[in-house]
Amino acid sequence: MSENHLKVCAILESHVDVSSLFDVCKRVFRKWEWTSNGNVCDKGTCIILGWDSDAVDVMVLSQSSQVMHAQVYFKIDKKMLFCSFVYAKNCYMERRNLWKDLCIHKQFIQDKPWVILGDFNVSLTLEDSYAGVSKINTGMRDFKECINQIEVLDINSSGLHYTWNQKPKKGIGILKKLDRIMGNMKFIDLFRSSYAIFQPYRVSDHSPWVLKLPSITRWKPKPFKFANFLVNKRGFKDAVKEAWGKKVRGNKMFCVVKKLRAAKPALRKLLYDQGNLHSKVTILRSNLDSLQSQVDGNPNDLELREMAAACLKEFEEVVYDEECFLKQKAKIEWLNAGDSNTAYFHRSLKCRNHRGRIERVKNKDGVVFEGNSGAQAFVDHYQNFLGSISRIDCLSLHGLFTNKLSMGSANEMVKPVTNEEINRRFSQLGIIEPQVRMGTRLRFSRGLGM
Numbered sequence: 438m439s440e441n442h443l444k445v446c447a448i449l450e451s452h453v454d455v456s457s458l459f460d461v462c463k464r465v466f467r468k469w470e471w472t473s474n475g476n477v478c479d480k481g482t483c484i485i486l487g488w489d490s491d492a493v494d495v496m497v498l499s500q501s502s503q504v505m506h507a508q509v510y511f512k513i514d515k516k517m518l519f520c521s522f523v524y525a526k527n528c529y530m531e532r533r534n535l536w537k538d539l540c541i542h543k544q545f546i547q548d549k550p551w552v553i554l555g556d557f558n559v560s561l562t563l564e565d566s567y568a569g570v571s572k573i574n575t576g577m578r579d580f581k582e583c584i585n586q587i588e589v590l591d592i593n594s595s596g597l598h599y600t601w602n603q604k605p606k607k608g609i610g611i612l613k614k615l616d617r618i619m620g621n622m623k624f625i626d627l628f629r630s631s632y633a634i635f636q637p638y639r640v641s642d643h644s645p646w647v648l649k650l651p652s653i654t655r656w657k658p659k660p661f662k663f664a665n666f667l668v669n670k671r672g673f674k675d676a677v678k679e680a681w682g683k684k685v686r687g688n689k690m691f692c693v694v695k696k697l698r699a700a701k702p703a704l705r706k707l708l709y710d711q712g713n714l715h716s717k718v719t720i721l722r723s724n725l726d727s728l729q730s731q732v733d734g735n736p737n738d739l740e741l742r743e744m745a746a747a748c749l750k751e752f753e754e755v756v757y758d759e760e761c762f763l764k765q766k767a768k769i770e771w772l773n774a775g776d777s778n779t780a781y782f783h784r785s786l787k788c789r790n791h792r793g794r795i796e797r798v799k800n801k802d803g804v805v806f807e808g809n810s811g812a813q814a815f816v817d818h819y820q821n822f823l824g825s826i827s828r829i830d831c832l833s834l835h836g837l838f839t840n841k842l843s844m845g846s847a848n849e850m851v852k853p854v855t856n857e858e859i860n861r862r863f864s865q866l867g868i869i870e871p872q873v874r875m876g877t878r879l880r881f882s883r884g885l886g887m
Contacts, residue, residue: 441647444492445509449524449556449643452481462487474500483524484555499542502526503535504555506542511650518624519546523555529576532559536583543587550624553589554648556601556616565614567599589619592648595797596635600644618648632796649796649807661701664708666761676703714759721752 438446446466453461455475462471466487475482477500484505488495494510498519505522521542525532539553559576560566561584584590599612618633625631630651635644667673680700685692728745735741798811806814842850 443489443647445486445488445495445520447505447522447555448485448487449522450483451485453485454481458482458485470495472497474502474505478502484522486522498545501534501538503532504538516627518550518552518628521551521553521555523553523557525556525558527558529559529574529579532557532576533579536579539583540586546621548623550621550627551589552592552618552620552624552648553587554618554646556643558615560613560615561617565599567612584619587621589621590625592618592620592625592631592633593794593796594618594633594635596633597637597644598635600635600646602638602642616643616646618646630794630796632794634797651796661705663704664762665765666758667704667707667711670707670711672707673704676700676707679703711758714755714762717755718752718759721748721755724748725752 446469448465451461453475458473458475462473462485468489469487470490471485471487473482473485475485479502483502484500486495486497486505486507488509492512494512496508496510498506498508500506503523503525507520507522508517509520510517521539523535525535543551557580559580561577561580563573599614600616601613603611616635620628620631628650632649634647634649636647638644677700680703681696683696683699685695687695725745725748728741728748732738732742732745795811797805797807798814799805800814800818
């Protein structure tokens, strides 16, 4: 607790007798508040929960012998989340009561942030076992079905993968991932910088796990990211042409970087002028519904019908822009015919951003950096690695390049690309068929082979 600066701590499988619970917790938690599920356990106490009342408020909502559901309020950030601390039974039949409990609690949580953490006593996939099961068993299927129903996923983590080890007998032991920290989409959206650490076992057979929740009140300036849908907007070509027309002295790569930087303000303004795409879709959808309803009531009003047609055209364009924007951010390369902007793209985007974060790094000296200090660790590393000044001897090029292109092949590589060549290459692929739509926009549809 002291080593990791914990504010909330759950001790699982304590086996502390209820009669001795008060004395034990008074020594362990000291000035902290604490509670347990000892009153609903058949033997001993399965889950003991303690918290620093100066930093958080914890209210236990419900409990059983396998789980404690609590509401946690962070006083500094003034944020609230729901936590479920799990210690599952060994028998898969008994664990079914836990899965049912979590599904019921999900109905209570609805769209609020929720994190589930603890010892589930069952692996989720075959990769979670080393020298253990070689096929999906009933317990794993039950666990997977529960995860899908309550819609949670593993929090971005570092440290050990196998969180439980069987004490070796004659040098043979089993390693499994039985402990997990999972959250719903609302939790990942609200606590974007959260990450989990599974630490070495030390004296236990289970890995201690820590959920880090960096302060969410910090603000960082967002870097510029180009949105692909801007290429179809009025003013894009003029902005690029103006930036690229500026004269810059220096080597070619320096000129490219300078011109790209010169184009950034104009492109940033162009993106800003598009407004909030999601809000525009919502507003235009509402306006379109209203106009089409009015046309249905008065079909002879030509002016009204023209307004509805214009609104439909604008709505289709904004929907296309939003769809392109979400697909680009989620880096999804395919889209089934007929699909449109759905919650799938939003979930994919949030999952990718969460799992792609690097919140904890270790330098060559073994020093661990977390949060904002991690970025500086990268800078320091590359300054030491690339920033030193020393004399460089000329490299002999004799015998360095043994494989060379012929003059005819070299000229073939740099000749201009023609439309005929593009069409021929596409037709050779056999999986992508170019389709020219109205206007200047070119779309591609994937064949059934995909």
